Amino acid sequence: MDQFKSKVAPADGKLAVLLPGMGAVATTFIAGVEAVKAGLGKPIGSLTQMAHVRLGKRSEKRWAMIKDLVPLARLEDLVFGGWDPIPDDAYTAAAKAKVLSPEHLAQLQHTLSKIRPMPAVFDKNVVKRLEGANVKKGTRRELTNQLIQDIRGFMDKSKCSRAVMVWCASTEAYQEPGPEHQSIAAFEKALDADHPNIYPSQLYAYAAIMSGVPYMNGAPNMSCDFPALVELAEKRGVAIGGKDFKTGQTLMKTIIAPGLKARMLGMEGWFSTNILGNRDGEVLDDPANFKTKEVSKLSVLEQMLEPERYPDLYRNLQHKVSIHYYKPRGDNKEGWDNIDIVGWMGYPMQIKVNFLCRDSILAAPIVLDLALFGDLAARSGMKGIQEWLSFYFKSPQHAASVYPEHDLFVQKVRLENNLRYLVGEELINYLGSDYTNE
Numbered sequence: 001m002d003q004f005k006s007k008v009a010p011a012d013g014k015l016a017v018l019l020p021g022m023g024a025v026a027t028t029f030i031a032g033v034e035a036v037k038a039g040l041g042k043p044i045g046s047l048t049q050m051a052h053v054r055l056g057k058r059s060e061k062r063w064a065m066i067k068d069l070v071p072l073a074r075l076e077d078l079v080f081g082g083w084d085p086i087p088d089d090a091y092t093a094a095a096k097a098k099v100l101s102p103e104h105l106a107q108l109q110h111t112l113s114k115i116r117p118m119p120a121v122f123d124k125n126v127v128k129r130l131e132g133a134n135v136k137k138g139t140r141r142e143l144t145n146q147l148i149q150d151i152r153g154f155m156d157k158s159k160c161s162r163a164v165m166v167w168c169a170s171t172e173a174y175q176e177p178g179p180e181h182q183s184i185a186a187f188e189k190a191l192d193a194d195h196p197n198i199y200p201s202q203l204y205a206y207a208a209i210m211s212g213v214p215y216m217n218g219a220p221n222m223s224c225d226f227p228a229l230v231e232l233a234e235k236r237g238v239a240i241g242g243k244d245f246k247t248g249q250t251l252m253k254t255i256i257a258p259g260l261k262a263r264m265l266g267m268e269g270w271f272s273t274n275i276l277g278n279r280d281g282e283v284l285d286d287p288a289n290f291k292t293k294e295v296s297k298l299s300v301l302e303q304m305l306e307p308e309r310y311p312d313l314y315r316n317l318q319h320k321v322s323i324h325y326y327k328p329r330g331d332n333k334e335g336w337d338n339i340d341i342v343g344w345m346g347y348p349m350q351i352k353v354n355f356l357c358r359d360s361i362l363a364a365p366i367v368l369d370l371a372l373f374g375d376l377a378a379r380s381g382m383k384g385i386q387e388w389l390s391f392y393f394k395s396p397q398h399a400a401s402v403y404p405e406h407d408l409f410v411q412k413v414r415l416e417n418n419l420r421y422l423v424g425e426e427l428i429n430y431l432g433s434d435y436t437n438e
């Protein structure tokens, strides 16, 4: 046991949490952490802060909070920084995002207004619906070097011993990997040639990996999920993960669909539509950016239901997803789902879900957990794609040889077993034969 325990380096010193994109999600996350620290709120939705994990056999009656089981950075040791083409400080950006109430924000104004974004690497060709003046200049190679300097400079200034980066910026236009994404050599050649196919999020990811900083991608765009950066992360021993925070409608899908499939109920269709009025919704109103989100959302059901293995149940499944930008709704997205299911002897039934959710309220605890678990991975010597963090993503990044795991409950078992493994606790397989055979 102790042999494993010693593998995880302690979380000594401060941790820089670096956020490309300081909009609704990022500021709700920062404000929430500050609120928890000040005793103004609870970190609801965060496993690292609230969840217990069972240890050993059921008869042992042993449980531990995740934050006591593995050495995680403490909230008091987090220092927030980031980049954004819009120069607003975190208080102003949070006030504009209108996720948190003015009363809540007023209590945090002093702390939030001190957090100002560094000039961003931004390309309007990739996010057409945004304007911003707080932008770096230079070729892609120069921009990458500036980001590497920013990371180092921020860590020095704020006296951080470690850093982690979580992409919370706008969804970039849809892109398939090109020849320049296939190897480290091709990618670096494209950087030197200032190739337009290298998008900003890929420069942040590259800068993070080159700096030894774990990188997690919260948006659906291609950022660290292509051969060149997977190879680089492996080579430099850095943890990476993504992509697209699993929040509202897709979270519901990965809760409901595995349940229906477990009972061998059929499905003919799943129709999902949303209205959303925040800046994310505005960016996604551009077809090139929506395509990125659509691909991420659509893959989920097919993968979980396996129509090839269960043709009688899912052969005719029609899956539709749409997002409509509707300003009055702000960050409080409303989603409607109609699920046409099929039972005994082919009799049809319907399930309707009307989810009145708050996008950034659901995303903020994911940012916290990814930052803390990304840092844990680094201190545990875990490198490359962190599949055990699939729990948090709509399109979990996975090894080329396997398919992604979408089922939320399988993902949870995997995450918990990974934590048990790190500290030398017995892995739990739920066989239970010890009690039943006694």
Ligand SMILES: NC(=O)c1ccc[n+]([C@@H]2O[C@H](COP(=O)([O-])OP(=O)(O)OC[C@H]3O[C@@H](n4cnc5c(N)ncnc54)[C@H](O)[C@@H]3O)[C@@H](O)[C@H]2O)c1
Pocket (backbone or CB within 6 Å): 020, 021, 022, 023, 024, 025, 026, 083, 084, 085, 086, 097, 120, 121, 122, 123, 127, 130, 132, 167, 168, 169, 170, 171, 172, 200, 201, 218, 219, 220, 244, 245, 246, 247, 248, 278, 279, 280, 359, 360, 362, 363
């Ligand atoms: N909230 C959710 O439930 C949820 C779920 C899954 C994914 N996401 C993704 O998270 C991201 C953030 O969502 P949000 O609601 O905070 O959006 P937002 O528009 O409020 O914030 C995004 C911020 O990123 C900035 N930005 C754009 N390009 C940038 C760049 N190149 N470098 C640095 N900053 C840049 C924008 O100026 C903006 O301030 C989006 O991509 C969204 O699709 C959100």
